[in-house]
Amino acid sequence: MFLSDPALGVLMLVLFLIFLMLGFPIAFTLMALGVGFGYFTQGDSIFNLFVQRTYSVMANDVLISIPLFLFMGYVVERANILDRLFRAIQLAAGWLPGSLAVATLLTCALFATATGIVGAVVTLMGLLAFPAMLRAGYDTRIASGVVCAGGCLGILIPPSVMLILYGATAGVSVVKLYAAAFIPGIMLAGMYMAYVVIRAMLNPALAPKLPAAERNVPASTIIWALLTSFMPLVLLISAVLGCIILGLATPSEAAAIGALGAILLALAYRTFSFQKLKDSVFLTARASAMVCWLFVGSAVFSAVFALLGGQHVVEQFILSLNLGPVGFLILTQIIIFVLGWPLEWTEIIVIFLPIFLPLLDNFGIDPIFFGILVALNLQTSFLSPPVAMAPFYLKGVAPKYVSIDEIFSGVMPFIYIVILAMTLLYIFPGIALWLPGFLYN
Numbered sequence: 502m503f504l505s506d507p508a509l510g511v512l513m514l515v516l517f518l519i520f521l522m523l524g525f526p527i528a529f530t531l532m533a534l535g536v537g538f539g540y541f542t543q544g545d546s547i548f549n550l551f552v553q554r555t556y557s558v559m560a561n562d563v564l565i566s567i568p569l570f571l572f573m574g575y576v577v578e579r580a581n582i583l584d585r586l587f588r589a590i591q592l593a594a595g596w597l598p599g600s601l602a603v604a605t606l607l608t609c610a611l612f613a614t615a616t617g618i619v620g621a622v623v624t625l626m627g628l629l630a631f632p633a634m635l636r637a638g639y640d641t642r643i644a645s646g647v648v649c650a651g652g653c654l655g656i657l658i659p660p661s662v663m664l665i666l667y668g669a670t671a672g673v674s675v676v677k678l679y680a681a682a683f684i685p686g687i688m689l690a691g692m693y694m695a696y697v698v699i700r701a702m703l704n705p706a707l708a709p710k711l712p713a714a715e716r717n718v719p720a721s722t723i724i725w726a727l728l729t730s731f732m733p734l735v736l737l738i739s740a741v742l743g744c745i746i747l748g749l750a751t752p753s754e755a756a757a758i759g760a761l762g763a764i765l766l767a768l769a770y771r772t773f774s775f776q777k778l779k780d781s782v783f784l785t786a787r788a789s790a791m792v793c794w795l796f797v798g799s800a801v802f803s804a805v806f807a808l809l810g811g812q813h814v815v816e817q818f819i820l821s822l823n824l825g826p827v828g829f830l831i832l833t834q835i836i837i838f839v840l841g842w843p844l845e846w847t848e849i850i851v852i853f854l855p856i857f858l859p860l861l862d863n864f865g866i867d868p869i870f871f872g873i874l875v876a877l878n879l880q881t882s883f884l885s886p887p888v889a890m891a892p893f894y895l896k897g898v899a900p901k902y903v904s905i906d907e908i909f910s911g912v913m914p915f916i917y918i919v920i921l922a923m924t925l926l927y928i929f930p931g932i933a934l935w936l937p938g939f940l941y942n
Contacts, residue, residue, distance in 0.1 A: 506542060510811020513538045517802070517852075527848055528791070531798030539805040547805070554800040558793065562753065563669045568789040569756030570660055573741075573763045575781035577734070578621050580767035583612055584629055585730035591633075592723045593731075599701030599708035601637055602647045603694050605630040609651025610690040611731075614658050614738045619883055623652030623891050627898040640707040641903055643700065645911035649891040650693055650918075653883045656846060657876045658686035659742055660759070665752065666792070666850045667872045671858050674869075675752050679745055680937040681869050682876060688932065689877065689922050696918060733769070737762045746940065792847060799851040815856055826864040830871075830927065833857050834878050841882020845890075849879065873933040874926060880919045884912045 504512065513534050520530045532551075539547030558564070591604040605626060613622050626648045634644040656663040659679040668675035701708040741759040744750040750758065767773035806812055824832060840849050854875065861868055883891040892908040899908070926932050 505810075506808075507810035507814045509538060509542065510806050510809035511814055513802075513806060513809070514811060521844075527852075528794040528798040531795075531802040531852070535798070535801035535805040538809065539801075542809060543805075550804055551801055554804055555797050558796045558800055561669055562751075563665060563675060564793070564796070566660075566675075566752040566756040567662055567665055567792055568785050569753065569760050570662055570665070571788050572781055572785040573756065573759040574621070575784050576760070576763035576767055576778070577612075578625065579777040579781060580763070580770055580772045582730065582734060582766070582770065582772075583608065583625050585726075585770075586611065586734060587626075587629055589723075589726035589730040592718050592726055595711055595718065597698060598705070598710070599697045600711060601630070601634050601639065602643065602697040602701070602708055605634070605647050606651045606690060606693050606697065609648075610654050610658060610686075611734060611738070613652065613655030614660065614742075619653050619655055619891060620894050622655060623649060623894040624898055626652055627895045631895065631899060634708075635900070637711060638706075638709040641907050642911035643697070643707050645892070645895060645899075645903070645908040646913075646915050647693070647697060647911075648895055649884055649889075649908065649912045650880075650915035651690075652894070653880045653891055654686065654690055656879055656883075657682055657689065657873075659683060660738075660745065660752070660756070661876070662792075663846055663850065663876060663879065664872065666796075666847065667854070667875065669796075670851055670854055671868050671872060673872065676745055676748070677869055677937040677941060678872055679742065679752075680940055681873050681933040683742075683746070684936055685873055685877060685922065685926060685933055688925075689880070689919065692918050692922060693915060696914065733766055737766060795847055796851055799855070802852070803855050812856065812859065816860055819860060820863065824864075826866060827927075829860070829864045830866070830874065834874065834923065837875060837878050838881055838885070841879060841885065842889075844882070846879045846882055849882070850875075867930075867934065869937065870926075870930055870933055874923060877919060877923050877926065881916050884916050884919075 517530060517534055520534075521527065536547055536551055539550065543550075587604060587608045590607050591601060594600045594604045594607070597603050608630065609622055609626055612625075631644055631648050634647070635641065655661065659682050661679075661682065664678045664682055665675050667673075668678050697708065737759065740762065741755045744755040744758060745752055764773065764778075767777070819829070819832070822828070822832075837849060837853070840853060858868065858871075861871055883889060886892070886909045889909070889912070892905060892912060895908055896903070896905050
């Protein structure tokens with residue numbers, strides 16, 4: 502054999518990156534490389550490992566909540582709740598500078614907690630809020646940035662599917678992750694809104710006030726709109742999160758409650774139909790299958806990579822840099838930021854994070870804190886050019902005269918806000934760690 506086992510492990514990782522750039526299916530590429538290199542070095546025993554890893558993934562109780570939360574999101578998405586919600590918040594926020602943008606961000610934050618599906622939120626808000634802002638005279642760039650940034654909040658704000666995957670990968674409590682993500686999620690949404698309000702105050706031409714006829718609405722109309730559209734969704738989300746964070750139910754049980762609540766909400770709004778239920782089930786099955794096969798592929802790949810000593814090579818390389826905790830965090834976050842250009846967050850979580858997770862103990866970093874920092878960082882993976890999914894989702898539904906360059910320009914300030922939020926989180930780790938410490942210690 503011309504190459505040592507560690508060298509074969511590094512070669513396996515390099516080949517994966519090459520196949521990734523060539524557009525091969527990621528989950529099956531991981532499985533093929535894992536089984537291929539494993540058979541070459543371990544013989545027939547690799548097939549036993551493959552079966553064991555596949556079974557361990559499918560038997561993981563934590564992953565049960567993923568299809569249930571996805572189903573909840575797809576049902577809510579198809580219940581036409583978003584237009585009611587946006588209108589109610591728009592009426593209530595009419596007095597604020599940049600009220601339409603603030604209403605868009607708040608709607609995105611609430612809807613993202615119900616769906617967690619970035620593409621769905623950005624597309625729906627691109628059809629509903631984006632034209633409304635353009636008609637009101639909003640600058641195209643600020644309107645674009647608001648829709649794209651707001652639509653990405655779902656991967657941070659609980660009940661986030663991303664945090665479930667991270668919890669399963671890192672072996673940490675999803676309940677504690679949800680508690681840790683709660684304040685940073687609200688903080689980031691609040692920073693977005695503060696930025697919009699300040700920009701509107703400094704330059705009202707960027708986000709003009711609504712006409713007086715749309716702002717001077719009777720209080721009874723606003724209250725009724727909030728009670729019939731805002732409060733039901735808030736109560737559903739609060740019930741789901743409350744059951745999880747207060748320990749009344751496991752994430753899987755709370756997700757089942759949320760799925761049932763979403764169906765009841767659709768029935769109450771008289772938007773429920775068998776066809777919409779069928780579509781929701783199909784989309785849930787497709788997304789869940791993708792996540793599970795990716796998890797299986799990653800488990801097999803990671804096991805063979807570790808057996809060959811590739812993990813040890815990576816660890817020794819990073820430790821040889823003599824970095825402190827700050828340097829390690831900066832290095833990992835830069836790598837995750839760059840990986841966010843060609844990769845979805847799912848691939849980053851289940852493929853690359855397992856390389857860094859064993860090193861956390863060496864640097865004294867809490868895996869829950871690290872997970873929230875990664876969740877913040879992954880906001881940028883949907884926003885930063887050249888391969889930014891959120892701007893491309895918006896471009897697909899935006900008027901033809903809106904260029905992709907304008908959208909990219911609009912999201913840049915929000916990327917800077919995310920970086921500022923990450924900096925604040927590092928300086929004040931209590932932003933993430935106070936609530937889980939208060940609740941569970």
